Amino acid sequence: MLLERAGSDDDAFASLYQEHAPMARRIANGIVQDAHAAEDLVQEAFYLVLRNIRRGKGPTDSFSGYVASTVRRLAYRYSARQGRIVTIEDATTWERPSGSVMTLMPGGERITTAWASLPHRWRTIxxxxxxxxxxxxxxxxxxxxxxxxxxxxxxRARRALRTAYASVPQTEKLS
Known part of the structure; x- marks a missing residue:
C-alpha cells in the first residue's frame, strides 16, 4: 500500500501527491479564490502531511480525507488573515476627516479639538x-x-484622549 510506504519512500509519496493534488487544488481554489495562493496552500498541506507521516502521526487509512482537511484548515486560516490584514506604511491612508458632523453634535467641538491634539499614531490605533x-x-x-x-x-491613547477632552474648555451651552 502506498500510504504505508510514503513515510520512507519518496516515490510512494510522489504517487500519492499526483493522485490527490488536483482534489486539494479544487478545495483550496474554492476557498481562497486565488490560484497562486491556492497552489501555495496545497504545497504547504502536502509538506505538513509528509512531515506528520514521517513522525508517525499522519493518516493511517484515509489519505484523501486527511489532505482535504489539512488544505481546508490552511485555506480558512489564510482567508481569515487576508480579510483582516492591516498594513500601515502610508500614514495618510488612515487619516480621517474631522468634518462638520462632529461640530454639529453637542460637545462635538470639544471632541474634535481633543482628537486633533493627539499624535497621529494614537489617532490611528x-x-x-x-x-x-x-x-x-x-x-x-x-x-x-x-x-x-x-x-x-x-x-495609552484612550487615556490621552480622555485627558485631552477633559482639558478642552466647554464653550457650548446646554439648553
Missing part, C-alpha cells in the same frame, strides 16, 4: 480598534508590534 473593530492581535503584524504592545498603545 484608536480608530482601528474602536471604530474599525480590529483586535490587537490582528493589527500586531502590520504594525511590527506584539499584540500586547498594540493593546498597551491603545490604552
Amino acid at each position: 484608536l480608530w482601528l480598534i474602536e471604530v474599525d473593530l480590529f483586535t490587537p492581535a490582528e493589527l500586531a503584524a502590520g504594525m511590527s508590534m506584539t499584540p500586547s504592545a498594540v493593546s498597551s498603545l491603545a490604552t
Whole structure:
C-alpha cells in the first residue's frame, strides 16, 4: 500500500501527491479564490502531511480525507488573515476627516479639538480598534508590534484622549 510506504519512500509519496493534488487544488481554489495562493496552500498541506507521516502521526487509512482537511484548515486560516490584514506604511491612508458632523453634535467641538491634539499614531490605533473593530492581535503584524504592545498603545491613547477632552474648555451651552 502506498500510504504505508510514503513515510520512507519518496516515490510512494510522489504517487500519492499526483493522485490527490488536483482534489486539494479544487478545495483550496474554492476557498481562497486565488490560484497562486491556492497552489501555495496545497504545497504547504502536502509538506505538513509528509512531515506528520514521517513522525508517525499522519493518516493511517484515509489519505484523501486527511489532505482535504489539512488544505481546508490552511485555506480558512489564510482567508481569515487576508480579510483582516492591516498594513500601515502610508500614514495618510488612515487619516480621517474631522468634518462638520462632529461640530454639529453637542460637545462635538470639544471632541474634535481633543482628537486633533493627539499624535497621529494614537489617532490611528484608536480608530482601528474602536471604530474599525480590529483586535490587537490582528493589527500586531502590520504594525511590527506584539499584540500586547498594540493593546498597551491603545490604552495609552484612550487615556490621552480622555485627558485631552477633559482639558478642552466647554464653550457650548446646554439648553
